[in-house]
Amino acid sequence: MSTETTLILFKPDAVTQGLVGTVLARYEKEGFKVRGLKVMALSDEILADHYSHIADKPFFPSVRGFMQESPVxxxxxxxxxxxSRVRDLLGPTDSKEAxxxxxRGDFGDKGEDSKMRNICHASDGPEAAEAELKRFFNEGEII
Known part of the structure; x- marks a missing residue:
């Protein structure tokens, strides 16, 4: 076993439904430690970088619009x-399958937006976590 740090983004659906504290409590119950936490509005630039793997897809504007509905x-x-443990706690990306x-099974959207309105984003591996933490946190913001 190894100690790691990962990025979680509470998406607008979690924020607007008042689920941040509830979900954070699940992570803390597992023994995970908060090392950085902040509320932020996501710019077009940060979203284009974060979603660079889908930024050229026709559905990207709807993803961007959703991620800018409220702060994250x-x-x-x-x-x-x-x-890996956080990803297990979250369940599959599609909330309908969770x-x-x-x-995601308890709080995610079960309708046609079940792959997007799924409460949290979580890094999918060590390299992604490293890049994503640098994308969303400035030096000195992770303690």
């Missing part, structure tokens, strides 16, 4: 194997 909460979370008891 960026979280740097540390723990043993936190990257089991009850997972974050």
């Amino acid at each position: 909460v960026a979280l740097a979370l540390e723990g043993e194997n936190v990257i 089991a009850a008891g997972t974050i």
